[in-house]
Amino acid sequence: DIQMTQSPSSLSASVGDRVTITCQASQDINNYLYWYQQRPGKAPKLLIYDASKLETGVPSRFSGSGFGTDFTFAISSLQPEDIATYYCQQYDNLPSFGQGTRLEIK
Amino acid sequence: QVTLRESGPALVKPTQTLTLTCTFAGFSLSTPGMCVSWIRQPPGKALEWLARIDWDDDKYYSTSLKTRLTISKDTSKNQVVLTMTNMDPVDTATYYCARIFTPQGRYFDYWGQGTLVTVSS
Numbered sequence: 001d002i003q004m005t006q007s008p009s010s011l012s013a014s015v016g017d018r019v020t021i022t023c024q025a026s027q028d029i030n031n032y033l034y035w036y037q038q039r040p041g042k043a044p045k046l047l048i049y050d051a052s053k054l055e056t057g058v059p060s061r062f063s064g065s066g067f068g069t070d071f072t073f074a075i076s077s078l079q080p081e082d083i084a085t086y087y088c089q090q091y092d093n094l095p096s097f098g099q100g101t102r103l104e105i106k
Numbered sequence: 107q108v109t110l111r112e113s114g115p116a117l118v119k120p121t122q123t124l125t126l127t128c129t130f131a132g133f134s135l136s137t138p139g140m141c142v143s144w145i146r147q148p149p150g151k152a153l154e155w156l157a158r159i160d161w162d163d164d165k166y167y168s169t170s171l172k173t174r175l176t177i178s179k180d181t182s183k184n185q186v187v188l189t190m191t192n193m194d195p196v197d198t199a200t201y202y203c204a205r206i207f208t209p210q211g212r213y214f215d216y217w218g219q220g221t222l223v224t225v226s227s
Contacts, residue, residue, distance in 0.1 A: 001169050043204075043220055050211060094168070095143070
Protein backbone atom coordinates (compact mmCIF):
# COMPACT_ATOMS: atom_id res chain seq x y z
CA ASP A 1 0.00 0.00 0.00
CA ILE A 2 1.11 3.54 -0.71
CA GLN A 3 1.86 5.67 2.35
CA MET A 4 1.42 9.43 2.31
CA THR A 5 3.66 11.52 4.57
CA GLN A 6 2.18 14.96 5.11
CA SER A 7 3.90 17.81 6.90
CA PRO A 8 3.68 19.77 9.03
CA SER A 9 1.03 18.23 11.26
CA SER A 10 0.05 21.69 12.47
CA LEU A 11 0.76 25.21 11.36
CA SER A 12 0.11 28.65 12.81
CA ALA A 13 0.22 31.66 10.50
CA SER A 14 -1.03 35.22 10.26
CA VAL A 15 -3.72 36.55 7.96
CA GLY A 16 -2.08 37.42 4.65
CA ASP A 17 0.79 34.94 5.05
CA ARG A 18 1.74 32.41 2.42
CA VAL A 19 1.28 28.89 3.74
CA THR A 20 2.67 25.67 2.29
CA ILE A 21 2.03 22.03 3.09
CA THR A 22 3.93 19.11 1.62
CA CYS A 23 2.94 15.54 0.92
CA GLN A 24 5.30 12.74 -0.05
CA ALA A 25 4.17 9.42 -1.50
CA SER A 26 6.03 6.20 -0.73
CA GLN A 27 6.10 5.43 -4.46
CA ASP A 28 5.42 7.14 -7.75
CA ILE A 29 1.76 8.14 -8.03
CA ASN A 30 2.00 10.16 -11.25
CA ASN A 31 -0.34 13.13 -10.64
CA TYR A 32 -3.06 11.17 -8.81
CA LEU A 33 -2.87 13.56 -5.87
CA TYR A 34 -5.75 15.52 -4.36
CA TRP A 35 -6.11 18.12 -1.60
CA TYR A 36 -9.11 18.53 0.68
CA GLN A 37 -10.15 21.08 3.28
CA GLN A 38 -12.06 19.90 6.34
CA ARG A 39 -13.63 22.39 8.67
CA PRO A 40 -14.58 21.21 12.18
CA GLY A 41 -17.64 18.98 12.19
CA LYS A 42 -17.88 18.98 8.41
CA ALA A 43 -17.10 16.57 5.61
CA PRO A 44 -13.93 17.14 3.57
CA LYS A 45 -14.20 19.41 0.56
CA LEU A 46 -12.15 18.92 -2.61
CA LEU A 47 -9.87 21.87 -3.42
CA ILE A 48 -7.23 20.57 -5.85
CA TYR A 49 -7.34 17.58 -8.19
CA ASP A 50 -4.70 15.96 -10.39
CA ALA A 51 -2.04 17.63 -8.22
CA SER A 52 -2.47 21.14 -9.61
CA LYS A 53 -5.98 21.72 -10.97
CA LEU A 54 -8.29 24.00 -9.02
CA GLU A 55 -11.77 22.63 -8.37
CA THR A 56 -14.57 24.82 -9.69
CA GLY A 57 -15.55 27.52 -7.24
CA VAL A 58 -12.39 27.27 -5.14
CA PRO A 59 -10.60 30.61 -4.62
CA SER A 60 -7.48 31.14 -6.68
CA ARG A 61 -5.34 31.71 -3.57
CA PHE A 62 -5.25 27.91 -3.28
CA SER A 63 -2.78 26.04 -5.50
CA GLY A 64 -1.04 22.71 -5.85
CA SER A 65 2.06 21.42 -7.57
CA GLY A 66 4.19 18.33 -7.91
CA PHE A 67 4.44 15.01 -9.74
CA GLY A 68 5.63 11.53 -8.93
CA THR A 69 6.30 11.40 -5.19
CA ASP A 70 6.60 15.01 -3.98
CA PHE A 71 3.71 17.44 -3.83
CA THR A 72 3.04 20.89 -2.39
CA PHE A 73 -0.16 22.71 -1.47
CA ALA A 74 -0.15 26.46 -0.95
CA ILE A 75 -2.39 29.26 0.17
CA SER A 76 -0.98 32.49 -1.24
CA SER A 77 -2.61 34.85 1.26
CA LEU A 78 -4.17 33.24 4.32
CA GLN A 79 -7.72 34.30 5.14
CA PRO A 80 -9.59 33.74 8.41
CA GLU A 81 -12.03 31.36 6.70
CA ASP A 82 -9.12 29.08 5.73
CA ILE A 83 -8.89 27.77 9.28
CA ALA A 84 -9.31 24.03 8.81
CA THR A 85 -7.45 20.77 8.55
CA TYR A 86 -6.03 19.96 5.13
CA TYR A 87 -5.50 16.45 3.77
CA CYS A 88 -3.70 15.09 0.78
CA GLN A 89 -5.00 11.91 -0.84
CA GLN A 90 -3.52 9.65 -3.48
CA TYR A 91 -5.32 7.20 -5.70
CA ASP A 92 -2.82 5.23 -7.71
CA ASN A 93 -4.19 1.76 -6.90
CA LEU A 94 -6.12 1.94 -3.63
CA PRO A 95 -6.63 5.37 -2.09
CA SER A 96 -4.95 6.64 1.04
CA PHE A 97 -4.79 9.94 2.91
CA GLY A 98 -2.06 11.90 4.58
CA GLN A 99 -2.23 12.50 8.33
CA GLY A 100 -3.56 16.01 7.93
CA THR A 101 -2.32 19.53 8.66
CA ARG A 102 -4.22 21.61 11.19
CA LEU A 103 -4.01 25.26 10.21
CA GLU A 104 -4.50 27.96 12.83
CA ILE A 105 -4.42 31.74 12.78
CA LYS A 106 -1.78 33.47 14.93
CA GLN B 107 -28.08 18.09 -7.34
CA VAL B 108 -25.82 15.37 -5.98
CA THR B 109 -26.37 14.40 -2.36
CA LEU B 110 -25.31 11.48 -0.19
CA ARG B 111 -26.55 10.61 3.27
CA GLU B 112 -25.26 7.98 5.67
CA SER B 113 -27.52 6.15 8.09
CA GLY B 114 -27.07 3.45 10.67
CA PRO B 115 -26.78 2.83 14.39
CA ALA B 116 -25.08 5.42 16.55
CA LEU B 117 -24.00 2.80 19.08
CA VAL B 118 -22.85 -0.77 18.62
CA LYS B 119 -21.43 -3.24 21.11
CA PRO B 120 -18.02 -4.88 20.77
CA THR B 121 -18.06 -7.99 18.57
CA GLN B 122 -21.29 -6.91 16.86
CA THR B 123 -21.63 -6.33 13.11
CA LEU B 124 -22.14 -2.77 11.90
CA THR B 125 -24.39 -2.11 8.91
CA LEU B 126 -24.34 1.35 7.34
CA THR B 127 -26.40 2.59 4.42
CA CYS B 128 -25.50 5.36 2.02
CA THR B 129 -28.54 6.77 0.22
CA PHE B 130 -27.72 9.05 -2.66
CA ALA B 131 -29.47 11.24 -5.20
CA GLY B 132 -28.52 13.16 -8.31
CA PHE B 133 -26.62 10.34 -10.00
CA SER B 134 -27.03 6.67 -10.84
CA LEU B 135 -24.70 3.86 -9.86
CA SER B 136 -25.53 2.20 -13.17
CA THR B 137 -23.72 4.99 -15.07
CA PRO B 138 -20.33 3.77 -16.36
CA GLY B 139 -17.53 5.23 -14.26
CA MET B 140 -19.65 5.91 -11.21
CA CYS B 141 -18.34 4.63 -7.87
CA VAL B 142 -19.19 5.04 -4.18
CA SER B 143 -16.66 4.66 -1.37
CA TRP B 144 -16.77 4.51 2.41
CA ILE B 145 -14.25 6.49 4.43
CA ARG B 146 -14.00 6.83 8.20
CA GLN B 147 -12.44 9.25 10.66
CA PRO B 148 -11.86 8.46 14.34
CA PRO B 149 -12.38 11.48 16.60
CA GLY B 150 -9.49 13.90 16.17
CA LYS B 151 -7.69 11.64 13.73
CA ALA B 152 -7.08 11.33 10.01
CA LEU B 153 -9.30 10.00 7.25
CA GLU B 154 -9.10 6.31 6.40
CA TRP B 155 -10.47 4.80 3.18
CA LEU B 156 -12.44 1.59 3.66
CA ALA B 157 -14.09 0.30 0.51
CA ARG B 158 -15.37 1.13 -2.95
CA ILE B 159 -18.06 -0.29 -5.23
CA ASP B 160 -18.32 0.47 -8.93
CA TRP B 161 -21.15 0.74 -11.44
CA ASP B 162 -20.21 -2.71 -12.79
CA ASP B 163 -20.22 -4.23 -9.26
CA ASP B 164 -16.42 -4.36 -8.98
CA LYS B 165 -15.45 -4.05 -5.32
CA TYR B 166 -12.26 -2.90 -3.60
CA TYR B 167 -11.31 -3.05 0.07
CA SER B 168 -8.75 -1.61 2.43
CA THR B 169 -5.91 -4.11 2.73
CA SER B 170 -5.91 -3.92 6.52
CA LEU B 171 -9.69 -4.32 6.94
CA LYS B 172 -10.77 -6.44 3.99
CA THR B 173 -11.49 -9.54 6.07
CA ARG B 174 -14.13 -7.58 8.03
CA LEU B 175 -15.77 -5.51 5.28
CA THR B 176 -18.47 -6.18 2.72
CA ILE B 177 -19.79 -3.53 0.35
CA SER B 178 -22.90 -3.94 -1.80
CA LYS B 179 -25.29 -1.82 -3.81
CA ASP B 180 -28.97 -1.64 -4.64
CA THR B 181 -29.09 0.41 -7.81
CA SER B 182 -32.89 0.58 -7.86
CA LYS B 183 -32.93 2.14 -4.38
CA ASN B 184 -29.84 4.35 -4.94
CA GLN B 185 -28.18 2.80 -1.93
CA VAL B 186 -24.79 1.39 -1.01
CA VAL B 187 -24.43 -0.75 2.10
CA LEU B 188 -21.28 -1.39 4.12
CA THR B 189 -21.04 -4.09 6.74
CA MET B 190 -18.16 -4.35 9.17
CA THR B 191 -17.90 -7.40 11.39
CA ASN B 192 -16.42 -7.86 14.85
CA MET B 193 -16.62 -4.23 15.88
CA ASP B 194 -14.12 -2.95 18.46
CA PRO B 195 -13.87 0.34 20.38
CA VAL B 196 -11.05 1.40 18.03
CA ASP B 197 -13.64 1.40 15.23
CA THR B 198 -15.37 4.37 16.86
CA ALA B 199 -15.43 6.97 14.11
CA THR B 200 -17.47 9.15 11.82
CA TYR B 201 -18.24 7.11 8.72
CA TYR B 202 -18.62 8.93 5.41
CA CYS B 203 -19.75 7.80 1.99
CA ALA B 204 -18.42 9.67 -1.01
CA ARG B 205 -18.67 9.55 -4.78
CA ILE B 206 -16.04 9.09 -7.44
CA PHE B 207 -16.76 9.54 -11.13
CA THR B 208 -13.74 8.02 -12.84
CA PRO B 209 -14.08 9.79 -16.22
CA GLN B 210 -13.43 13.00 -14.26
CA GLY B 211 -10.72 11.62 -12.03
CA ARG B 212 -9.94 9.53 -8.98
CA TYR B 213 -11.10 11.98 -6.35
CA PHE B 214 -14.05 12.13 -3.99
CA ASP B 215 -16.11 15.00 -5.36
CA TYR B 216 -19.24 14.67 -3.22
CA TRP B 217 -19.45 13.53 0.41
CA GLY B 218 -22.21 12.76 2.84
CA GLN B 219 -22.31 14.63 6.14
CA GLY B 220 -21.07 11.55 8.00
CA THR B 221 -22.53 9.43 10.77
CA LEU B 222 -20.82 8.92 14.13
CA VAL B 223 -20.62 5.33 15.28
CA THR B 224 -19.52 4.61 18.83
CA VAL B 225 -18.43 1.13 19.83
CA SER B 226 -18.98 0.53 23.52
CA SER B 227 -20.48 -2.04 25.82
